Amino acid sequence: xxxxxxxxxxxxxxEGGFWISFPDIPECFTEGENMAQAYEMAVEALxxxxxxxxxxxxxxxxxxxxxxxxxxxxxxxxxxxDMREYQRKHNSKAVKKTLxxxxxxxxxxxxxxxxxxxVLQEALMNKLNAGR
Numbered sequence: 001x002x003x004x005x006x007x008x009x010x011x012x013x014x015e016g017g018f019w020i021s022f023p024d025i026p027e028c029f030t031e032g033e034n035m036a037q038a039y040e041m042a043v044e045a046l047x048x049x050x051x052x053x054x055x056x057x058x059x060x061x062x063x064x065x066x067x068x069x070x071x072x073x074x075x076x077x078x079x080x081x082d083m084r085e086y087q088r089k090h091n092s093k094a095v096k097k098t099l100x101x102x103x104x105x106x107x108x109x110x111x112x113x114x115x116x117x118x119v120l121q122e123a124l125m126n127k128l129n130a131g132r
Contacts (some may be wrong), residue, residue, distance in 0.1 A: 011074040
């Protein structure tokens with residue numbers, strides 16, 4: 001899953017600012033004091049909702065086409081969401097892994113003071129095409 005683009009409706013709040021709803025994700029709501037904060041909050045709320053659906057093994061809905069959404073009250077805004085970036089930001093705790101390498105490789109790496117965790121993380125980032 002790369003970047004996703006979900007339509008959101010930004011509604012003017014009576015007390016100022018905006019409240020946001022997502023037609024494709026009915027449980028997803030948030031608010032912000034101004035357009036910039038509302039957009040940031042929309043990205044965070046969308047991330048929380050999609051991550052929760054993924055963890056619960058629920059369907060991730062296909063984003064609706066913007067021209068198919070009728071907006072009676074508010075402004076239609078497309079919210080960009082990057083699951084990989086969201087996971088990096090919110091799910092970066094270390095996980096212990098056990099692995100095996102040839103003894104000669106271990107001895108040479110230890111002599112050189114190689115940080116095995118760092119090397120594995122760098123290799124996985126490269127393998128996953130997840131360069132920062």
